[in-house]
Amino acid sequence: xxxxxxxxxxxxxxxxxxxxxxxxxxxxxxxxxxxxxxxxxxxxxxxxxxxxxxxxxxxxxxxxxxxxxxxxxxxxxxxxxxxxxxxxxxxxxxxxxxxxxxxxxxxxxxxxxxxxxxxxxxxxxxxxxxxxxxxxxxxxxxxxxxxxxxxxxxxxxxxxxxxxxxxxxxxxxxxxxxxxxxxxxxxxxxxxxxxxxxxxxxxxxxxxxxxxxxxxxxxxxxxxxxxxxxxxxxxxxxxxxxxxxxxxxxxxxxxxxxxxxxxxxxxxxxxxxxxxxxxxxxxxxxxxxxxxxxxxxxxxxxxxxxxxxxxxxxxxxxxxxxxxxxxxxxxxxxxxxxxxxxxxxxxxxxxxxxxxxxxxx
Ligand code: IPM
Ligand code: MG
Numbered sequence: 001x002x003x004x005x006x007x008x009x010x011x012x013x014x015x016x017x018x019x020x021x022x023x024x025x026x027x028x029x030x031x032x033x034x035x036x037x038x039x040x041x042x043x044x045x046x047x048x049x050x051x052x053x054x055x056x057x058x059x060x061x062x063x064x065x066x067x068x069x070x071x072x073x074x075x076x077x078x079x080x081x082x083x084x085x086x087x088x089x090x091x092x093x094x095x096x097x098x099x100x101x102x103x104x105x106x107x108x109x110x111x112x113x114x115x116x117x118x119x120x121x122x123x124x125x126x127x128x129x130x131x132x133x134x135x136x137x138x139x140x141x142x143x144x145x146x147x148x149x150x151x152x153x154x155x156x157x158x159x160x161x162x163x164x165x166x167x168x169x170x171x172x173x174x175x176x177x178x179x180x181x182x183x184x185x186x187x188x189x190x191x192x193x194x195x196x197x198x199x200x201x202x203x204x205x206x207x208x209x210x211x212x213x214x215x216x217x218x219x220x221x222x223x224x225x226x227x228x229x230x231x232x233x234x235x236x237x238x239x240x241x242x243x244x245x246x247x248x249x250x251x252x253x254x255x256x257x258x259x260x261x262x263x264x265x266x267x268x269x270x271x272x273x274x275x276x277x278x279x280x281x282x283x284x285x286x287x288x289x290x291x292x293x294x295x296x297x298x299x300x301x302x303x304x305x306x307x308x309x310x311x312x313x314x315x316x317x318x319x320x321x322x323x324x325x326x327x328x329x330x331x332x333x334x335x336x337x338x339x340x341x342x343x344x345x346x347x348x349x350x351x352x353x354x355x356x357x358x359x360x361x
Contacts, residue, residue: 006037006311009069011062013047014092015284016294016345017075023296023349024073024303027320030353034360035313042069046099047077047092047284057095063102071310072103072277073303076284092284100141104272106169107176108138108249109305110281112236112256112266115328121261121337124233129259131237135184136256137177138249140270142169143199145246165199165245170206176271177207177243178215184240187219191228191244191252203245228252232259253281262336264295267302269309276310278302292344295334297324300352315360323355 010025012018025041032039044062051057057077066072077092099105113133119126147162181188190207192200204222211220223231225248231239232255244252257263266281280298288294301324308317327333332351335341 003036003038005040006071007040007042007069008306009065009072010041010043011046011066011072011074012043013075013077013284014049014079015076015286015289017047017077017284019290019292019345020280020294020296020299021073021075023345023352024299026349027300027323027353027356028303030357031316031319031360034357035311035316037311037313046074046095048079048082050095051082051090051092055090057090057092058098058102063099066099066103066275066277069275071306072275073299073306074277074279075299076280076282078284078286080286097145099277100270101146103275103277104141105270105275105277106139106141107173107271108136108140109176109180109269109271110136110138110249110253110256110266111268112136112253112260114260115265115325117328118261118265118337122259124259128234129236132239132259134236134239134256135180135241136249136253137173137180137241137243138253139165139169139173139245140249141246141272142166143246163197163199163247165202167202167206170203171210174207174210174243175214177241178210178218181218181241182215186217187240188221189228189239189242190220190222191225191242191248192222193225193248194222195224199245207243225252229255232256257281262295263298264334264336265297265301267298267305269302269305271309276306278306278310292346293335294345295336296345296349297327297352300324300349316356319356319359320352322359323352326355327351 012021042065044065077096082088082091142165144161144163147164150161152159192203194200194204257266263282268281270277304317304320307313331338
């Protein structure tokens with residue numbers, strides 16, 4: 001029987017983006033014969049490379065490719081040329097934010113479960129991080145990232161950003177968090193700053209209401225973000241599903257990278273009601289560009305999430321995850337994991353691709 005074709009929009013972006021995406025695509029192509037669908041990869045530009053080629057960080061042509069796809073695989077954006085120039089009119093990161101908004105990707109899912117073999121690779125003590133298995137659910141299209149008004153006063157001496165949340169924006173992400181909690185340890189922690197911020201108080205009100213009416217069996221608790229930051233480094237195993245707003249989620253999830261031993265291992269999914277995008281949580285790491293040292297595992301694990309959540313291929317997802325775990329067990333890793341390792345980005349990709357294929361038999 002002819003297999004249905006599933007389209008994957010591939011957005012490598014900047015810095016190490018193209019190299020790590022190449023590994024994920026390599027893995028996808030290797031296991032394709034074992035899938036129930038055939039794959040089509042449609043490449044498009046985003047970030048600094050898009051600014052250079054057409055002046056726009058997220059061109060309409062890229063938006064179109066994303067909207068026609070069954071899932072989107074994304075690398076990273078960002079370029080020192082723009083970071084060091086505060087007067088740059090367009091920035092690569094605007095492309096990412098514009099894409100999240102245009103595709104309605106309001107729910108950012110960031111799982112965090114360190115590999116047993118890497119418990120000693122973390123700057124945190126083994127006994128502190130052992131047993132950590134959490135997921136950060138970060139609201140992605142609201143809050144201070146997008147609130148209007150924002151900008152500078154006319155005399156240029158003041159700047160402002162607005163943090164705004166509506167009941168609807170909180171409700172839809174809260175439901176996703178409660179669903180995750182239902183499938184896990186039935187525990188949800190809302191992280192906020194309700195002792196200071198009006199938006200946080202609205203979050204508490206809305207999340208409490210939904211919990212009481214629709215998820216009475218989920219234990220809901222609240223934590224101020226400063227305290228959550230401490231908890232994350234002192235007792236991360238006590239956290240399970242963490243729900244939080246855009247900016248707090250951004251910060252806490254990078255902190256989570258320390259627990260896993262390397263931020264180069266952390267995948268994520270960003271979903272809305274129609275589209276879903278999968279990306280590593282790390283950035284474009286321009287210093288490593290082209291050196292074959294960037295860790296491709298976060299991107300490959302993001303691909304596993306893509307197979308599971310968007311393409312309905314749970315066996316493929318499982319095989320990819322097992323292959324990643326095996327690469328770590330056998331220390332076929334980039335230098336961020338095994339200092340001095342001579343194994344590069346593409347060798348890790350080769351190993352995971354062939355191992356995932358053989359796991360699928
Ligand atoms: C992330 C990144 C982005 C964010 C940047 C690149 C705009 O840090 O996805 O966590 O802040 O959301
Ligand atoms: Mg971030």
